[in-house]
Amino acid sequence: MSRHREITFAEAIREALAEEMRRDPRIIIMGEDISSDYYLFPTTRKLIDEFGPERVRDTPISEATFTGAALGAALVGLKPVVEIMFADILTFAIDQIVNQIAKIRYVSGGQIKSLPIVIRTRNGTAKYAGACHSQSLEVWFAHVPGLIVALPSTPYDAKGMLKAALRGNDPVIFFEHKLLYGYKGVVPEEDYIVPLGKANVVKEGYDVTLISSQLMLHEGLKAAAELEKIGIKVEVIDIRTLYPLDKDTILKSVKKTGRLVVAHEAPKLFGPGAEIVATVAEELFEFLKCPPKRVAMPHVPLPVSPALEDAILPNKEKIKNAIIEILRK
Amino acid sequence: MESFENIGLNKDRLIKIYERMLIARYADMKGYEMFFRGEIPGYFHSYVGQEAVAFGVIEALEPGDYITVSYRGHAHYIARGGDVEKMFAEILGKATGVCKGKGGSMYIIDHSKNILHSSGIVSAPIPVAVGIGLGIKIKKEKKVVATFFGDGATNEGVFHESLNLARIWELPVIFVIENNRWAITSHVERMMSAYNPSVRAVGHNVPIYVVNGMDFFEVYKVSKKVIKEVRERQMPAVIEALTHRFHGHTRIDPAFGVYRTMEVTEWYKTSDPLLKIRLFLVHMGWLSEREIEEIERRAREEVEKAIEAAKKAPYPDISEAYTDVYADYPVEK
Numbered sequence: 001m002s003r004h005r006e007i008t009f010a011e012a013i014r015e016a017l018a019e020e021m022r023r024d025p026r027i028i029i030m031g032e033d034i035s036s037d038y039y040l041f042p043t044t045r046k047l048i049d050e051f052g053p054e055r056v057r058d059t060p061i062s063e064a065t066f067t068g069a070a071l072g073a074a075l076v077g078l079k080p081v082v083e084i085m086f087a088d089i090l091t092f093a094i095d096q097i098v099n100q101i102a103k104i105r106y107v108s109g110g111q112i113k114s115l116p117i118v119i120r121t122r123n124g125t126a127k128y129a130g131a132c133h134s135q136s137l138e139v140w141f142a143h144v145p146g147l148i149v150a151l152p153s154t155p156y157d158a159k160g161m162l163k164a165a166l167r168g169n170d171p172v173i174f175f176e177h178k179l180l181y182g183y184k185g186v187v188p189e190e191d192y193i194v195p196l197g198k199a200n201v202v203k204e205g206y207d208v209t210l211i212s213s214q215l216m217l218h219e220g221l222k223a224a225a226e227l228e229k230i231g232i233k234v235e236v237i238d239i240r241t242l243y244p245l246d247k248d249t250i251l252k253s254v255k256k257t258g259r260l261v262v263a264h265e266a267p268k269l270f271g272p273g274a275e276i277v278a279t280v281a282e283e284l285f286e287f288l289k290c291p292p293k294r295v296a297m298p299h300v301p302l303p304v305s306p307a308l309e310d311a312i313l314p315n316k317e318k319i320k321n322a323i324i325e326i327l328r329k
Numbered sequence: 330m331e332s333f334e335n336i337g338l339n340k341d342r343l344i345k346i347y348e349r350m351l352i353a354r355y356a357d358m359k360g361y362e363m364f365f366r367g368e369i370p371g372y373f374h375s376y377v378g379q380e381a382v383a384f385g386v387i388e389a390l391e392p393g394d395y396i397t398v399s400y401r402g403h404a405h406y407i408a409r410g411g412d413v414e415k416m417f418a419e420i421l422g423k424a425t426g427v428c429k430g431k432g433g434s435m436y437i438i439d440h441s442k443n444i445l446h447s448s449g450i451v452s453a454p455i456p457v458a459v460g461i462g463l464g465i466k467i468k469k470e471k472k473v474v475a476t477f478f479g480d481g482a483t484n485e486g487v488f489h490e491s492l493n494l495a496r497i498w499e500l501p502v503i504f505v506i507e508n509n510r511w512a513i514t515s516h517v518e519r520m521m522s523a524y525n526p527s528v529r530a531v532g533h534n535v536p537i538y539v540v541n542g543m544d545f546f547e548v549y550k551v552s553k554k555v556i557k558e559v560r561e562r563q564m565p566a567v568i569e570a571l572t573h574r575f576h577g578h579t580r581i582d583p584a585f586g587v588y589r590t591m592e593v594t595e596w597y598k599t600s601d602p603l604l605k606i607r608l609f610l611v612h613m614g615w616l617s618e619r620e621i622e623e624i625e626r627r628a629r630e631e632v633e634k635a636i637e638a639a640k641k642a643p644y645p646d647i648s649e650a651y652t653d654v655y656a657d658y659p660v661e662k
Contacts, residue, residue, distance in 0.1 A: 021553070028467065054467060059498065065456040065490035072460020072474075075445045076395070080468060100457065108438045109429030110653035118536050169656035197658060244658050265343050 005189060010181040011121075012155035013043040016162035019080065019191070021051050024079060027166060030057045030066050031083030031120075041122070041181070046085065067093035070117050079116040079166065085307040087175060088132045090140075100173045102146030114169040118162070120292035124215050124265050126178040128309055131301035134255035137265040139275075141173045142242040148172040148196055149242040155185035157240060160194030167193065174254050176213040199246035203252065205233035210324055211250060211276055215240050216263040216295075216314055223320040234323060238318040242272055247279055254280050259326050263319050268296035290329035293322045336553050339544075340615045344624070346545070347606050350380050351628035353404035354603055356413055360403070360420060360434075361576055372431045372449075374401040377574035378543075382507050384408045385540075385548025386475055386568065389556050395461045395474040397446040397454035400435035401507075405477060409442040413632055419640035422531035424645040431645070431653065440562050452478060452485035455504070459491045462500030466563060471502040473559050481512030483526035492533035495565035502553060502565040504530070507542065509574040514588040527569035534641060535565050542570030543600040564619055573597035 007015070033039040035058050035065045048056040059066040063084055070080035085091050090097065097119065105112045117119035123136045130310045148170050153159040153300055158176065165172040202217070212220045217238050223236035235253050239246065254260050260280055262273035273294035280292060295314045302309055333339055357375045364373040376383070387396070387408040398405045406416055411427070419426030420434045427439050435449040444458045458476030465472045471529075483506060495502045506526050510517045520539055523529055527537045538559075540551045548570055555566045575597055577584050585594040610616045616624070654660045 051466075057498075060490070060493060062487075062490035062494060064487050065459060065494050068453065068456025068487065068491075069460030069463055069494065072397070072446070072457040072462070073464045073467075074460070074462050075457070076464030076468070078464050100446070100448060100453050105656070106495065106653045107428060107432035107436045108440070108653075109426070111440045113430070114656060145660070148655075148658065156530055172659060216500065219447055244661075259658050306552065 005187060006184045007155055007187050008109060008181060009155045009158050009176070009183050009185070010042050010185050013162060013176060014045065014047070015187070016159040016166070017044065018047060018050065020163055020166045021047070021055065026077060026079045027081060028057060028073065028078055029081040029083065030053045030059050030070065032059055032061055032085055034058060034083055040137040041085075043176070047323040062087055063092035064096055067119065068096040069101060070119070071096060071104065074115055074117050074189060075112065077321055081118045081166070084119060084121040086133050087121045087137045088135050090121055090137060097141070097173070098145070099277050104145050106175055108147065115171055116166065116169055116172055117171040118165045119172070120174045120176060122178045123175045124179060124307065125302065128304050128306050130304040134302040136264065138173075138175055138242050139270065140267060142272070146171065147243065149176045151240065151242060152176065153180070153214050153217045153238050153240070155183065155187050157194050157200070157238075159187055160192050161240065164193040164196050168196065172196070175214070179215050180218070181220070194240070195243050197244035197246060198241045199240055199249040200238040201233065201235065201249065202238050203236040205235035206257055207310070208261060208326060209235045209237060209250075209253040209257045210261045210263065210319065210323065211237045211239060212263040214265070216265055216319070219314070219316040221321050222316045223323065226320060227323060230268060232323065232327065235293050245275065245279070247283070250276060250280065251283055254284055255287050260288070260292035261295065261319065261322050261326060262292065263295040263314055263322075265297060267299050267312065268294050269299050271296050284298055290326055293326050295319050295322045336550050338549070343606070344610065344616065346384060347603070347610065348624055348628060349407055350384050350545075350603055350606070351406040351625060352413060352632055353380050353383070354409040355629050355632040356407065356416065357403055359636055360417070364580055366426050369420055369434065372400075372579055373420065374579055375574070375576035376401050376404040377599070378597060379507055379509060379572045380404050380547040381548050382505065382542045382570040382572050383477065385545050385570070386419065386477070386505055386552045389549055389552035390473070390475060392443070394443065394460075394472050395465075396444045396475065397458040397461065397476045399445065399447065399451065399454060399478045399482065401479070402435070402437045402444070402447045402477070406439060406444060409439070409444060410435060411437070411439060411442060414638045417636050418642050421639050422644065423642040424641055424649070425639070425642040429645055429649060431649065442459065452487050454478065455482065455491045456487050459495050459500060462495060462565070463498060465501055466498070471560060472586035473503060473556055475503040475505055477505045477507060478492045479512070480487035480506060480508040480510060480517055480521070480526050483529060484512070489529065489533070492530050492535050492565065492567070496533050496535050499564055499661070500561045501563045503542045503559055504535075504565065504567045506569040507572055508569055509572050511574060511578065513578040516583050516588075525569060526547040527567050530567045533539070535567055537567045537569065539569045542572030543605070545602055545603050545606055573600065
């Protein structure tokens with residue numbers, strides 16, 4: 001039995017990388033400044049001391065090229081992990097991700113059996129980081145056949161899902177939320193994985209289903225705890241991966257509660273909630289007691305002004321209000 | 330003393346190369362005709378005129394070396410010993426195609442021949458080659474990777490980034506610029522700050538070799554030297570081959586009459602790389618005119634037979650549309 005141990009989300013990521021790199025010599029990691037002690041994010045700190053500059057590769061600011069290089073390296077048997085500092089910067093690498101990595105197995109008629117490429121990046125608010133360092137772009141990639149889209153919400157899931165990604169055979173876009181890096185949670189010392197494609201019922205309830213992930217999951221859990229005090233039982237589901245989307249878990253819950261709220265940081269229009277609500281409407285229309293609700297960003301970029309960001313980002317209060325509203329119907 | 334033996338050429342080998350080049354030539358002549366008749370789904374990019382580039386470099390590579398190629402990759406596949414029938418089956422979207430008909434003309438990818446990547450997106454295979462070079466380096470293999478792309482691709486950012494990355498990481502990548510001077514209908518003079526795209530590599534500290542891409546012997550000889558250096562030093566290099574695309578880029582732009590005159594394309598044809606080898610074979614007395622005509626007839630027949638067989642081959646089963654998307658996960662239908 002391992003002792004009860006709490007580590008941060010960022011430490012969980014770093015542990016997953018270190019343990020998998022020990023386990024599998026084919027894994028290399030590439031990204032800007034990742035070996036530096038002075039890099040903004042601590043998820044790769046000191047890995048270079050153990051694995052050396054051959055496997056922990058600082059790159060020039062050439063996201064398209066080192067992402068394409070990850071594909072080339074994978075084609076000759078390596079397992080590259082690419083770090084794109086902010087999700088917003090995935091824009092530079094998007095041809096390589098969308099047209100090359102996602103499609104090479106298909107257009108080659110399945111000549112490539114294993115394509116283990118993990119693209120780690122960071123989305124969501126960092127508190128006032130502004131329009132090009134705060135976006136949540138997961139739907140862009142979930143929309144492309146050939147990619148897996150992971151959205152871990154806890155240190156336990158971050159470690160287990162990253163390990164699953166590194167042991168799989170498909171390219172994974174792995175979104176880490178910047179504001180969750182300091183969040184602590186129980187992470188066992190022994191090896192485990194969290195399979196990709198399986199949602200997690202974080203809290204059981206029967207009045208309303210709340211579907212979310214990452215920062216908004218935690219906001220939703222706070223909202224659910226407050227509502228519990230006034231007798232409202234919210235079932236909270238962490239989707240964990242946007243693709244594959246675990247429809248079974250979602251549908252089972254909505255069948256039970258008959259009410260659905262989806263919360264996410266991405267803009268509401270064409271966001272993850274649109275797909276989830278459409279899926280429920282297609283499959284379970286007759287079970288719905290009232291129209292579903294989405295709590296999300298308006299269709300605007302995120303401004304730096306704290307007054308503006310705080311006003312437009314979804315949060316605990318907005319989720320709580322949406323749940324109360326839906327229960328009044 | 331400079332000799333054919335010094336660079337690994339001899340009579341028998343040259344005749345075999347000529348036979349394969351003829352097949353590549355007839356295949357793209359036929360494909361181009363079929364494309365105009367609307368018999369080809371999607372697109373078709375003819376390599377006619379540029380054969381000396383693919384054959385010159387590929388003949389100088391070892392079989393274990395890797396290749397990435399642009400959307401104009403038919404001759405490269407033939408140069409690597411590819412099967413014409415499988416290539417046409419791919420172009421026609423048939424189940425027997427080299428990629429099961431799912432890639433089409435722009436994806437003549439064959440991992441059994443170490444052609445690891447191609448793309449319909451201009452310049453996309455360049456960084457992929459850098460990654461293959463990285464794999465070679467990390468696995469400590471004595472291999473190289475050659476990536477083929479046109480002059481137009483050197484206007485994309487990844488060309489510059491790839492030169493930089495391959496240089497700072499010291500990777501065995503050979504960047505082969507097939508400079509036919511035309512990006513669809515736009516001439517390099519209009520689209521490029523430098524007349525020769527390879528000079529752009531100066532700033533990245535990567536050595537440059539400019540060759541007459543209409544001359545198989547020159548491309549081969551220079552490639553042999555460059556590949557040896559890249560293999561030994563594990564450092565990148567650029568080969569710029571000046572060449573001519575006899576045909577239009579695709580169907581919408583004719584070979585001549587719009588952005589270049591017939592005289593220009595006819596002038597291109599006077600430096601036909603196949604004609605040069607043919608003349609040489611006869612001149613040396615290695616083949617008689619009759620023997621050459623026989624070889625040409627056989628090549629034409631092989632291509633025609635392959636096309637007929639590819640036409641008769643079945644389309645993939647509809648279920649194929651749903652395979653090869655993920656390895657570990659089901660597909661959402």
